[in-house]
Amino acid sequence: MKPQKFSITARLQSFKYAFDGFKEFIKTEHNARLHLFFTLLVILSGFYFGLNKTEWIIIVFAIAIVFITEILNTSIEKIADFICTTENSKIKKIKDLAALAVLISALMAIVIGLIIFLPKILQQFNF
Numbered sequence: 001m002k003p004q005k006f007s008i009t010a011r012l013q014s015f016k017y018a019f020d021g022f023k024e025f026i027k028t029e030h031n032a033r034l035h036l037f038f039t040l041l042v043i044l045s046g047f048y049f050g051l052n053k054t055e056w057i058i059i060v061f062a063i064a065i066v067f068i069t070e071i072l073n074t075s076i077e078k079i080a081d082f083i084c085t086t087e088n089s090k091i092k093k094i095k096d097l098a099a100l101a102v103l104i105s106a107l108m109a110i111v112i113g114l115i116i117f118l119p120k121i122l123q124q125f126n127f
């Protein structure tokens, strides 16, 4: 594409496109609603247990990585469904790899959540 002149309107428009993407993500992806629910739960728990600055940074990274991988997985699935509507072994491999990325990020988030919250939960209930 031809390079265009810098424009504030065009930059603001790209925020609108990103917001359209967010609406599409929440509307069509059940996993997105699960991520939102757990994000809210983790943030509320973070305030309840009084996380320190480092713990918050790690939690924010974990939440962002899970959302980013799920959004990229959704994009890859949509491209795959657009270019191939029939059963195809190559599409299967592409989608399975994208799903693996989501699984790894979700497992990482669970491990981080356990490392940060488990000792605080145990202490709270005097275990």
Ligand SMILES: Nc1ncnc2c1ncn2[C@@H]1O[C@H](COP(=O)(O)OP(=O)(O)OP(=O)(O)O)[C@@H](O)[C@H]1O
Pocket (backbone or CB within 6 Å): 031, 073, 077, 084, 085, 086, 087, 088, 089, 091, 092, 095, 096, 099
């Ligand atoms: N066209 C296809 N050809 C072969 N296998 C496919 C095809 N489409 C989907 N699959 C298989 O089904 C799995 C699920 O794909 P699908 O597009 O239904 O994702 P999904 O159920 O929306 O996943 P998510 O859990 O991300 O919502 C893929 O990982 C792949 O193994």
